[in-house]
Amino acid sequence: MKLAAKFVCLVLALCLKYVTPLDNGVARMPPMGWLAWERFRCVTDCKTFPDDCISEKLFKDMADRMAADGWRDVGYQYINIDDCWMARERDDQGRLYADPERFPSGIQGLANYIHSKGLKLGIYEDYGSLTCGGYPGSQGHEATDAQTFAEWGVDMLKFDGCYSNDSSKAIGYPLMSAALNKTGRPIVYSCSWPAYEGGLPPKVNYTELGEICNLWRNYGDIQDSWDSIIDIIEWWAVNQDVLVSAAGPGRWNDPDMLIVGDYSLSIGQCQAQFGMWAMMAAPLFMSNDLRHLEKEKMAILQNQGIIAVSQDKLGVQGKRYVKKNGIQAWSRPLSEGHFAVAILSTRTDGTPTKVTFTLNELNIKQATSYALYDLFEMKTVGKFLNKDLIVTYVNPNGIKMFRASPVSMEIIEEFDVWLNL
Ligand code: GLA
Secondary structure, three states: OHHHHHHHHHHHHHHHHHHOOOOOOOOOOOOEEEEOHHHHOOOOOOOOOOOOOOOHHHHHHHHHHHHHOOHHHHOOOEEEOOOOOEOOOOOOOOOOOEOOOOOOOHHHHHHHHHHHOOOEEEEEEEOOOEOOOOOEOOOOOHHHHHHHHHHHOOOEEEEEOOOOOHHHHHHHHHHHHHHHHHHOOOOEEEEOHHHHOOOOOOOOOHHHHHHHOOEEEOOOOOOOOHHHHHHHHHHHHHOHHHHHHHOEOOEEEEOOOEOOOOOOOOHHHHHHHHHHHHHOOOOEEEOOOOOOOOHHHHHHHOOHHHHHHHOOOOOOOOEEEEEEOOEEEEEEEOHHHOEEEEEEEOOOOOOOEEEEEOOHHHOOOOOOEEEEEEOOOOEEEEEEEOOOOEEEEEOOOOEEEEEEEEOOHHHOOOOOEEOOO
8 A cells, every 4th residue: 555655656746747837947027128129120230230230239238228227126137139140050060159240259258248247148049940030940959059058158048930830849849948958057948839829729738838938929029019019918818818827937928029119109108018018927028229218218117116017926917807998907916915907098089088997897806995006107096995986097099007905994985086197
């Protein structure tokens, strides 16, 4: 009997070992940093575009700004290279290396520089025969590439999926996960796999993904437009039942980069993207030019109340509860009984819209009363029973975000409250 029990325990332990989620200890909260792609694409002509081309100068400049302008201090940590960093061929030993003209110190030199600023370095590869930009892919070189990245001191890998088919991806993504783990270096593993499979079950198995990747792109590439943001948010809301249960500490859905600070968004739209990415527990990777960023946009991206929502240790993704007449209302459970609330407007009629809601409607009812703090205005707006009508005004293509904190009943009277924000 004793022996049989031991045997069962052993089998169970082995099974658990096999299904244990990727346990590299990283990305317990959605990672924050900067990623080159959306803003800097595949510009490789450094003679014509010395400041904007994909080169070690670009990443060093961003690291300098990250350290000097307060980004690192509020939680941004990763400086991530995207496509087009490599030489066109592997070296004699079959190893990848950076384009020597654009990266004269090599990736290892760049990693040292970035680490010296108290930051981390991310890199890009692709499982296929080529990267999306046509540079050498990892297929057949997984172990070598993982080892190379680890030796260089890389801290994160975005692993893209161009130039490979569905069945080879199903082999390649777990293979790279194992290869990264084997290096012994904690490397955040970002998988683009689900985005290539339509992002939904049954084609995408989120349980498996959570076991091998720390984050994953579910959907198409973000572009520099409000339409692109709204399209992504809509997809997240429509598929929230699948997505919310897929996410948690160490495994995140990734709706792609933040475009705050780029060409297209108004200040209100910048608040909306940043706020909604925090609601969705999304990785926060800015893709902008930190050397030229308007003060107001910088303040949005460094808003510590919103960052606290994003980085909340409960790690539960928010959900949409209301969508009506161009207004949507979301809530996200936070630790210690707190909640984040977002009221998002996609309306275009020129004046702010009056919105009335109750906390009950947003599934905020564990406590009977809550204090509401406006996260962009940075002020307390009142105390409410969860059935009280709360009125707020939301700008066209704008957002209102609140933190709801449970408060004691005594100080709450039953009343309808009008917020004059
Ligand atoms: C794909 C990815 C983008 C970017 C490019 C680079 O389109 O989804 O995020 O990495 O490839 O070529």
